[in-house]
């Protein structure tokens with residue numbers, strides 16, 4: 001059976017050209033870039049090239065603004081902890097309720113240590129209230145950390161505008177752009193963003209390589225201290241093969257930026273329209289007019305996400321869900337709850353995330369399969385009868401306790 | 403993705419007895435759409451014999467919720483109500499060749515629906531007496547509410563005690579930070595500060611001050627103290643070995659293998675814990691079985 005991979009926001013397949021680029025760095029190019037001899041020197045030059053390739057993708061002013069880390073999570077932690085250590089008198093952080101756990105769990109931990117965390121709320125489409133944000137900016141705030149694009153819905157936050165506001169207020173600004181990097185142009189040089197996180201495995205590079213962009217002149221305290229790698233900003237011998245791979249992947253992402261924002265977007269729109277035309281009681285979550293070109297998040301009412309994924313998987317279609325059951329927790333995704341998605345739908349959200357490899361035939365197949373899967377599960381649901389949802393689901397299904 | 407058994411997958415992909423049941427005379431609803439799973443169990447019971455002639459379900463929920471519902475209907479069909487009520491959630495899980503620990507609540511829900519449906523048939527009111535909280539220990543599926551209640555009821559103060567009472571944290575230890583947080587919260591209610599270095603069930607004797615010889619002597623004293631009682635019952639006990647927190651004993655005569663053995667051992671274990679101020683496990687060994695007991 002042909003498999004259809006539509007879970008590219010979770011991770012992507014490493015591009016074969018990227019694999020080719022990295023392989024020599026496991027074998028003949030094994031040197032330590034810090035070494036003076038030619039083994040090391042050749043690797044050092046390769047890292048320099050990769051740094052410039054990433055710089056180009058980010059639209060950064062200087063290649064030295066690129067720091068290689070082990071993953072997006074490390075970049076996020078480094079950025080926030082650096083801001084706190086560099087400005088010990090500032091004890092507040094502004095972030096949002098819909099960040100990735102890489103930010104949220106860290107902030108929860110810092111809260112226990114006595115820091116004040118302001119979490120900006122979102123509306124039903126996942127949008128922020130900039131007045132609330134303006135009101136919170138003060139000289140007590142060490143850093144603002146707001147994601148560029150949401151991993152579940154793809155919805156953008158106006159990070160450039162928010163960075164300007166932070167800059168005017170004298171507050172550092174970090175963005176978790178793990179989902180945005182490689183999918184949309186960033187042009188960091190023209191922005192007031194001080195720090196930005198990226199992760200290789202979201203753009204067809206391998207897992208375990210990340211980037212922290214650090215604007216020249218920003219105050220910084222390293223997370224890992226030790227050797228002088230990354231100009232002392234991130235100690236530890238460089239993962240040279242993965243860095244070379246990320247450089248290659250960055251160059252390819254830049255080259256297919258146009259494709260991503262035209263063809264991939266068209267396929268995503270076709271998928272949504274095709275599914276919604278056939279399935280009732282389903283809707284797109286997030287802000288459809290302002291989001292990543294590759295992401296479609298659809299809520300199917302009266303059925304549960306994990307069950308949908310298992311059936312899709314049987315048809316060879318890979319997607320993901322914000323339902324509680326897929327994560328082993330009792331709560332549906334914090335993003336869906338923050339947007340106030342009604343309880344009838346919050347457990348039935350499915351995210352389809354495309355890539356430049358996604359084909360028209362694959363999307364046609366998904367449009368054909370999804371309605372069958374939904375119908376099959378609704379037939380089992382106590383909240384659904386032949387015609388549609390039971391009149392008052394809370395009433396009709398009445399456990400003796402509540 | 404979950405590591406579901408083939409049986410779970412099979413019951414999910416081809417559920418048995420799904421849909422409304424014509425002529426049902428016992429219906430049990432549990433769960434809710436906001437919780438993420440809801441199950442309606444429908445029974446057709448023969449009023450004469452109380453045999454479940456037919457059963458069906460409607461379920462909103464994940465793969466294992468649907469599979470558990472399907473399994474439940476298969477298990478109870480043909481049973482009398484009293485027989486059916488003996489079906490435990492573990493029976494449902496076993497029927498499916500096991501469920502991942504995080505999914506055991508699906509089988510619990512199946513059992514609850516069964517109780518609710520039988521109560522409905524009999525015209526009784528069934529009430530659910532457990533409140534589900536956020537899952538803290540994923541290995542043993544222990545939630546926050548249970549941990550909090552257990553801490554309060556038993557005045558627990560350490561993570562180790564919580565593990566002993568609830569099993570939470572007894573396997574991978576990933577939730578120890580979470581258990582500490584619950585301890586901090588519950589202890590704060592009574593104005594006590596959590597002390598991560600505290601020894602369980604703190605008693606006057608500080609174990610750290612005891613050397614190995616003193617410790618073994620104290621264990622011997624406890625064992626000696628229970629012997630007269632056992633000898634009255636024509637039995638006896640002897641200390642075989644001490645290995646860290648495990649105390650190996652040999653049960654002799656009438657005590658060996660009798661029903662009272664485990665009760666006796668539990669009592670001795672409790673006494674040892676009180677005396678030494680630390681967690682102790684008492685393990686009986688039979689003649690010749692010592693090496694095996696220690697080898698695992």
Ligand SMILES: Cc1ncc(COP(=O)(O)O)c(C=O)c1O
Pocket residue numbers: 009010070071072073074100102147149150151176177178179199200201208210
């Ligand atoms: C928005 C966002 N931030 C951070 C991460 C974490 O990145 P990594 O897996 O490289 O640590 C992810 C990936 O899931 C993400 O989507």
